[in-house]
Amino acid sequence: MQRTRIVPILYIAPAIILMALFVYYPLVRNIVNGFYEWNPFTLDRSFVSVDHYVRLFKDPVFYTVLKNNLLYAIISVILQVGLGLVIAAILEDKIFRKFSTAFRTTYFLPVLISMTVIGILFSFIYNPEVGLLNSFLKTIGLEEWTRGWLGDPNTSIYSVIAVSQWQSIGYCVMLYVLAVQKIPSDLYEAATIDGAGKIRAFFSITVPQVKEMTFVLLIYTVTGSFLVFSEVYVLTQGGPSNSSQVFSTYLYQKAFIDNEPGYASSIANVILGITLIFYFVQNKFLKTGEE
Amino acid sequence: MKRWVNIAIAIVFVMSLLIGCTSKDSSSEASKDGKTTITFFYRWPNEPYKSYFKSVIEEYEKENKNIKIEEVTALNDDYKQKANVILGSKNPPDVFFSWAGEYGQKFIRDGVALDLTKYYEDDTEWSSQLIESQVEFFKQNDKVYGVPLFTDSKVFVYNKEVFDKLGLKAPTTWSEFITVLDTIKKSGTTPLLLGNKAPWAAAHYVTALNQRMVPKAVLDKDHSYNQAAFTDPGYVQALEKLNELRPYMNENPNASAHDETRNLFLGGKAAVIFMETLELTFLKDASFKWDSFKVPTIEGAKGDQEGLIGAPEGFMVHSKSKHPDEAVKFLKFMMNKANGERLIKETGLASVVKGAVNSNSATEAEVKAMDMIIDSGNMAIWTDSALDTRIFKPYGDGVQALLGGTMTPEEVMKAVQDAAKQVKK
Numbered sequence: 001m002q003r004t005r006i007v008p009i010l011y012i013a014p015a016i017i018l019m020a021l022f023v024y025y026p027l028v029r030n031i032v033n034g035f036y037e038w039n040p041f042t043l044d045r046s047f048v049s050v051d052h053y054v055r056l057f058k059d060p061v062f063y064t065v066l067k068n069n070l071l072y073a074i075i076s077v078i079l080q081v082g083l084g085l086v087i088a089a090i091l092e093d094k095i096f097r098k099f100s101t102a103f104r105t106t107y108f109l110p111v112l113i114s115m116t117v118i119g120i121l122f123s124f125i126y127n128p129e130v131g132l133l134n135s136f137l138k139t140i141g142l143e144e145w146t147r148g149w150l151g152d153p154n155t156s157i158y159s160v161i162a163v164s165q166w167q168s169i170g171y172c173v174m175l176y177v178l179a180v181q182k183i184p185s186d187l188y189e190a191a192t193i194d195g196a197g198k199i200r201a202f203f204s205i206t207v208p209q210v211k212e213m214t215f216v217l218l219i220y221t222v223t224g225s226f227l228v229f230s231e232v233y234v235l236t237q238g239g240p241s242n243s244s245q246v247f248s249t250y251l252y253q254k255a256f257i258d259n260e261p262g263y264a265s266s267i268a269n270v271i272l273g274i275t276l277i278f279y280f281v282q283n284k285f286l287k288t289g290e291e
Numbered sequence: 292m293k294r295w296v297n298i299a300i301a302i303v304f305v306m307s308l309l310i311g312c313t314s315k316d317s318s319s320e321a322s323k324d325g326k327t328t329i330t331f332f333y334r335w336p337n338e339p340y341k342s343y344f345k346s347v348i349e350e351y352e353k354e355n356k357n358i359k360i361e362e363v364t365a366l367n368d369d370y371k372q373k374a375n376v377i378l379g380s381k382n383p384p385d386v387f388f389s390w391a392g393e394y395g396q397k398f399i400r401d402g403v404a405l406d407l408t409k410y411y412e413d414d415t416e417w418s419s420q421l422i423e424s425q426v427e428f429f430k431q432n433d434k435v436y437g438v439p440l441f442t443d444s445k446v447f448v449y450n451k452e453v454f455d456k457l458g459l460k461a462p463t464t465w466s467e468f469i470t471v472l473d474t475i476k477k478s479g480t481t482p483l484l485l486g487n488k489a490p491w492a493a494a495h496y497v498t499a500l501n502q503r504m505v506p507k508a509v510l511d512k513d514h515s516y517n518q519a520a521f522t523d524p525g526y527v528q529a530l531e532k533l534n535e536l537r538p539y540m541n542e543n544p545n546a547s548a549h550d551e552t553r554n555l556f557l558g559g560k561a562a563v564i565f566m567e568t569l570e571l572t573f574l575k576d577a578s579f580k581w582d583s584f585k586v587p588t589i590e591g592a593k594g595d596q597e598g599l600i601g602a603p604e605g606f607m608v609h610s611k612s613k614h615p616d617e618a619v620k621f622l623k624f625m626m627n628k629a630n631g632e633r634l635i636k637e638t639g640l641a642s643v644v645k646g647a648v649n650s651n652s653a654t655e656a657e658v659k660a661m662d663m664i665i666d667s668g669n670m671a672i673w674t675d676s677a678l679d680t681r682i683f684k685p686y687g688d689g690v691q692a693l694l695g696g697t698m699t700p701e702e703v704m705k706a707v708q709d710a711a712k713q714v715k716k
Contacts, residue, residue, distance in 0.1 A: 039401065
């Protein structure tokens with residue numbers, strides 16, 4: 001009997017050891033590190049208690065970062081989850097069925113391009129002197145709208161968020177298309193007989209029927225927004241003057257450029273706390289994972 | 292039987308994972324073939340620098356059959372990140388790259404860099420051929436901790452055709468400079484280019500203006516570790532001078548990267564750009580005539596009016612290196628005259644070996660820049676590498692905000708003073 005119990009444990013052992021070694025152990029170490037201060041070369045660690053957290057909550061950049069991440073999450077939810085569903089519904093409409101494959105490919109293509117490539121591509125588009133966007137605005141007579149999109153503290157974060165939306169909306173559309181295809185067509189037929197228009201059918205049939213997918217995408221976009229790094233790093237590096245800084249780039253800045261690993265650890269712990277809160281809230285109220 | 296096979300496979304899996312995680316001993320012990328391995332960590336995985344270093348290493352290995360040089364490279368910012376990790380590890384590289392200024396001083400303070408004074412004194416034939424003023428940057432308390440490889444300064448480069456057309460001459464004073472910029476602006480050409488997406492670009496303006504506006508003794512004190520205060524009114528005045536240049540710059544300096552603006556200048560889209568001397572090599576592609584002038588003197592200012600800005604970059608030997616003698620020998624080889632000549636010729640980096648930058652190995656402009664550096668008594672090191680990053684961060688960000696019009700010079704300096712206080716504590 002005993003032998004049969006050992007074998008399954010051995011099979012899951014690699015996964016558990018890997019998780020413990022590369023996820024849980026660093027996690028615990030990082031929580032401890034948040035209470036220390038040291039320098040990467042000397043490794044003389046001194047215990048500073050909650051000093052890092054006190055400093056963090058007084059740090060004005062912390063609030064910029066929090067605001068930027070929240071903006072990222074809100075805009076991503078509206079555009080990727082909200083607009084994504086609308087696009088998916090339109091693509092699956094009878095009129096558009098013919099072209100929907102071509103459109104789906106078009107929307108999905110950016111998902112497959114590496115973020116670094118997209119970043120370089122968009123820094124050309126946003127370039128104030130020779131960029132596509134400013135030239136376009138000038139051509140259509142909106143010269144007063146031109147600006148240094150990534151270099152203006154008022155627009156930098158929005159410019160970065162816009163790139164993200166452009167890239168990720170195709171992913172949501174793709175998943176929604178799958179969900180919409182699963183809706184039995186007799187529901188729509190019945191609704192048509194009852195005299196419901198397309199908009200009514202969208203809100204009364206499509207939206208409730210893809211509920212499960214919506215929950216999954218909500219978690220995906222919200223957690224994604226809090227962990228976003230490459231978009232910001234490639235396009236602005238958090239600048240100008242921290243106006244487009246997000247949690248992970250600020251953490252990177254503190255850990256690897258400013259040589260303050262202790263402070264960076266405390267930032268990482270705050271990110272962990274925030275994403276955990278999101279996880280628990282969503283878990284409690286949305287009750288996902290039934291399907 | 293089958294069960295035992297399963298168990299065995301599972302054990303093998305787990306063991307292989309664990310073995311994969313144990314650290315490999317890659318220290319610079321003599322390897323199997325009896326060769327001494329020296330690890331060389333530097334910041335040029337890109338061309339044309341990479342092939343230069345590769346060929347120097349190859350030649351050295353050919354001359355010294357019992358030594359093997361192992362390279363580790365990472366580019367600029369990645370270098371800083373990688374350095375933080377591997378210089379503090381158990382098996383650090385023997386020779387590593389360092390910028391001058393606080394970046395290198397930190398290695399000296401923390402005991403990472405080996406004291407090389409002995410080697411300098413023992414082989415004066417070699418050490419005397421290095422430009423002394425550049426070796427100074429790697430000293431602390433009269434001891435030398437590094438070997439400079441090349442030096443770099445910054446000058447204003449101008450499009451001679453634009454200047455000639457408008458009948459302008461290179462300015463030497465601030466008021467002349469403003470008049471020149473004004474004339475160019477009225478003619479419809481962008482007078483001055485700045486690409487400040489990464490804040491070091493404007494920080495170089497700040498370095499130059501601080502040198503002109505702030506007395507040298509004060510500046511030196513503010514640039515030394517744990518002494519920074521930044522309370523001199525000259526700092527605010529320097530930023531006000533930068534603000535005077537703002538109307539003549541391209542519209543969104545914070546939105547362009549420095550190399551983008553350099554390309555605009557090369558495309559003849561502007562009249563003046565502030566450029567590092569190591570970038571002069573890019574101007575070989577220019578389709579127009581160009582020349583350079585020093586940062587103008589500022590009438591009535593309290594700082595040094597003749598000084599240059601800039602610093603060398605070079606190498607250090609790790610204090611934990613097991614083969615310091617071999618490591619230094621390799622550096623000496625790299626710093627001989629032939630290799631210095633090749634350095635400027637192949638990469639445009641101005642070697643600090645005396646006479647290496649000459650009419651055979653370099654362009655006229657590069658020789659002129661080198662003479663200027665040798666003649667200059669005072670070279671103020673870049674603000675971004677002179678300061679603790681925790682002080683430079685608000686400084687650089689503040690100047691970005693200043694150029695964006697959201698902060699005043701007083702507000703920027705207040706933020707810098709606060710950061711300086713916090714670091715001191």
